[in-house]
Amino acid sequence: MARPTIEDVARIAGVSIATVSRCLHKPDVVTKATRDRVLSAVRDTGYALNTAAQSLRIRRSNTVLVVVPDIGNTFFSEILRGIQQVASDAGITILIADTGGQRLREEGFMRNLLNGRADGALLLAEPQVPWLDLPVANSRGVRPVVVISEAMPGTRTLSVEIDNIGAAELAVNHLLELGHRSIAHLTGPGTNILTAMRREGYRQALRKAGIEPDPAMEIGGDFGVASGVAAFARFRQLDPLPTAIFCANDESAMGFISAANAAGLKVPQDVSVMGFDDIHFAQVFLPPLSTVHQPRSDMGAEAMRLLLSVWAEEEPQPVVLPATVVLRESTARAPFRPA
Amino acid sequence: MARPTIEDVARIAGVSIATVSRCLHKPDVVTKATRDRVLSAVRDTGYALNTAAQSLRIRRSNTVLVVVPDIGNTFFSEILRGIQQVASDAGITILIADTGGQRLREEGFMRNLLNGRADGALLLAEPQVPWLDLPVANSRGVRPVVVISEAMPGTRTLSVEIDNIGAAELAVNHLLELGHRSIAHLTGPGTNILTAMRREGYRQALRKAGIEPDPAMEIGGDFGVASGVAAFARFRQLDPLPTAIFCANDESAMGFISAANAAGLKVPQDVSVMGFDDIHFAQVFLPPLSTVHQPRSDMGAEAMRLLLSVWAEEEPQPVVLPATVVLRESTARAPFRPA
DNA sequence: TTGTATGCGTTATCAG
């Protein structure tokens, strides 16, 4: 037997389908007596609203598309939690799309906005395809896009992020306060906006401390564990050897430490390592990683709120959340070294 | 202006909407001439099929619901990748639902099957609510459910898993081969089926080696990092101190090692630690973790294939995939200890 | 307060 429809419920309750629909959506406009009959009919039949029919009728899916570059990356999951929280409170369903970093996939997922599967999108990464050509403004009926964490500066995109430059400065300042004067930097991938901003923060902190940034101290990475391992090989050839390194994210920092350890260099005794992100494993890692904490859950929640706000015809502004340095055991005072 | 509909396309191409629909779904049944006109009209208008209308009409959403207990747990993400792969090749959209382990949420998500948002579900954890009361069989029009990794034995559920008992035996055998005779076990949460099976494998391996399993050596955990830390406190009180421990998963193993290290116990010199799962961080961890590798991506892919198969009116069987022990540096030969 | 009737955008059936 097929799924019960609103009509089945109506027949059993002895009312019209309009009344059933009203019972479900504006219960207060219907008599308590009929409401009870209808609701019990709903229970009896096990009726569940057909969302396809509803979406078609109300021209809305009550769904938000969340585009993630790599769902396997633990960094994103806590953002998702924040989104999930706010969304489910608002009765919104989340459609998660994992692009695996591939443009083609992202392009495909973009169609979910066009074909009505979703009413808006949350991008957890720098857009690879021109989502922004979509009408992003809040004109009625438009499907807004909010970029989390990696908004391009200068675009008029709605976004939620931290002050990456400032946060990187904070991190490097911590190293400076520990007495380090020779601080290397392991960067993210070349094209990434976060790479640029965190590197800028690194340089600014150095300059403010009266140290001229040395390009040779900036080692190219790609946020991956392996790139951290590779970076150590280049790091150890630096002469003199820096006493600390600021890594653009935690995973690469772990790779770096792992390689350092294999090579007999102790962290933090021989070299202090600072990460960025404060992913879940940062605190379990050996040594527990000093890093920059991003309020990921809040970022997700805030982004979802932005979307709700746009849907409500308001005109929300981009938001910048605070990031904090969390000190653990991968950083220590600089060893004394004769100049 | 509103989204173009099939009607707009038809008008511009100078054909009927039926023809437009045919061009999109069975292009070969239409003249090349008209097809070209239609397709170019599609391009011109930027037409995208309204999935709500389509779903309503064909009574199918071409969507699979994937229920995850915790999307932040890196264990699940690779399974998702496998699912994604097969699904997108088949033109299926994935709807990911994160229950956070809460029954209530899971119950809510189950509705996606009832309200037609999804045509079937993949459960990445032991079902908390009676999904299985849903018609799981492959009778026409039914919405099948496939359980990945944590199928309850005895139920007639479609499932994809590894031989957990056998895999745990493999792991413990490795420890035995290294000369360990006193091997502890850090279990998973009490109610979990995986906990039971891995513990059983642990016991069987011991028995086959002529060692009677000692309940005191089985420390209760919950798969979390913190429970690994807590377990170490109980472990160190064991007398004599075991020379090895088999943990029911990698995260708890990491917590254990982390605590051991903090207490001055070296891994693997003082105690060998074996994990289970081979999560992403297992190889970066210090020391790199010896563990049991689960073919997660394959498991996801296989599960999705099972679903496609049911939809195709076939009668697929549950599948069991092979797991392998991967040896890294958290395990070593047992130290000599006078009996 | 409740019922009737219309249309949301598609697909599929049936004629032409």
Place this chain on the structure above:
DNA sequence: CTGATAACGCATACAA
């Protein structure tokens, strides 16, 4: 090969 048309299940304007 193509066109007209009837559902699909629901929400709502309008009548009662």
